[in-house]
Amino acid sequence: MAGVPVPAAAVDPAQIDAALERLEAGQLVAFPTETVYGLGGDARNPAAIEAIFELKGRPRSHPVIVHVAPGTGLRAWAREIPAAAEVLIERFWPGPLTLVLLRASGVADALTGGQDTVALRCPAHPVALALLAGLAARHPGAGVAAPSANRFGRISPTRAEHVRDEFGSALMVLDGGPAQVGIESTILDLSRLSTLGPVLLRPGAIGAAELAEVLGMPIRARDARAPRTSGNLAAHYAPLAPLRLVAASELLQVPVNVGVWSYSVTAPPDHNAWQRAPSDPLHYAHELYATLRGFDRLGVSAIWIEAPPEGPGWAAIADRLSRAAAGAPGAAGAAGGAADPGNALGA
Ligand code: TXA
Ligand code: MG
Numbered sequence: 001m002a003g004v005p006v007p008a009a010a011v012d013p014a015q016i017d018a019a020l021e022r023l024e025a026g027q028l029v030a031f032p033t034e035t036v037y038g039l040g041g042d043a044r045n046p047a048a049i050e051a052i053f054e055l056k057g058r059p060r061s062h063p064v065i066v067h068v069a070p071g072t073g074l075r076a077w078a079r080e081i082p083a084a085a086e087v088l089i090e091r092f093w094p095g096p097l098t099l100v101l102l103r104a105s106g107v108a109d110a111l112t113g114g115q116d117t118v119a120l121r122c123p124a125h126p127v128a129l130a131l132l133a134g135l136a137a138r139h140p141g142a143g144v145a146a147p148s149a150n151r152f153g154r155i156s157p158t159r160a161e162h163v164r165d166e167f168g169s170a171l172m173v174l175d176g177g178p179a180q181v182g183i184e185s186t187i188l189d190l191s192r193l194s195t196l197g198p199v200l201l202r203p204g205a206i207g208a209a210e211l212a213e214v215l216g217m218p219i220r221a222r223d224a225r226a227p228r229t230s231g232n233l234a235a236h237y238a239p240l241a242p243l244r245l246v247a248a249s250e251l252l253q254v255p256v257n258v259g260v261w262s263y264s265v266t267a268p269p270d271h272n273a274w275q276r277a278p279s280d281p282l283h284y285a286h287e288l289y290a291t292l293r294g295f296d297r298l299g300v301s302a303i304w305i306e307a308p309p310e311g312p313g314w315a316a317i318a319d320r321l322s323r324a325a326a327g328a329p330g331a332a333g334a335a336g337g338a339a340d341p342g343n344a345l346g347a
Helices: 013-024 046-056 083-092 126-138 160-167 208-215 248-253 281-298 312-327
Strands: 029-031 038-042 097-102 117-121 186-189 199-202 243-246 258-262 274-276 302-306
Touching: 013 029, 013 038, 013 126, 029 126, 029 160, 038 046, 038 126, 083 097, 083 208, 160 281, 208 312, 243 248, 243 312, 248 258, 248 302, 258 281, 281 312
Parallel strands: 097 186, 243 302, 258 274, 258 302
Antiparallel strands: 029 038, 097 117, 186 199
């Protein structure tokens, strides 16, 4: 699986039961996945979905992923399961891949942003799987609606303490340790297969080349008519301090009190907030969001990140970093989240 090795997280059955009771009562529970932590509610309960939007401060037009247990009857959510979806589910679920399919009748508008599609994912984390299997055992076909457990536009949480920092102690958080992958799932749109083929809506740990190879067909880049994806706002995933992507040579003139994350340049002895970044993409992704949050906690005046190397393994990281740079205070795209030029529906 795409991700760094992490110790297996313990599943506490009493905690899972307590979480299930909350979900059944329409309350929210934050839970770990292998990508980032999710802010979950019962996907069949419109009041729970409303509570997610309210707590996150997220515009109601932005759809939410439904998380399902392995082997769940997907027909409750999607009215067509194309053969391509079955191939990908077989190969990559549980795992960091979200599939956008045509929604079944009865799926709440609040989940889909009123669009005709629904996003489905089966995460590969023992705690998430215990929660999803527990809910499906009590209510066959049920799923957990969950965006990343952060306030809208902010950095996704990769540890339980990040979720507590965002929302305080009133929210139940299942602690599953540091998220293995560290960046959000790959999102592939299969809702327009017959006309367009598969369309990549958000890059992630499972790359386009791997998807193309498994499917035996090319993957298209996102187009202007693609279903809305809020991670596609140009300004998203932003730390509090302004973030710049810089060349290694620029780091020689970095001011003090600027947080630096560089994979190739060693810290000068007198710099107070310089961290060495991993030089492989798996470890880099695993540490990225915790590093940005760490700089915010230090109260640095700005964050300078050495532009990551190019190459397929780095595509999702480059995507998140450019959005973080666009979303940080002072950046052109910062005020309220400018739409990505590649996504006319982005705002
Ligand atoms: O790794 C992940 O995907 C994490 C974990 C918690 O599963 N979830 C996550 O959720 O990143 P969120 O809501 O922060 O980002 C999901 C993205 C959003 O940009 C949303 O607009 C898009 O998925 N999305 C959800 N439903 C969609 C749909 N029907 N069509 C197109 N995009 C959709
Ligand atoms: Mg998010």
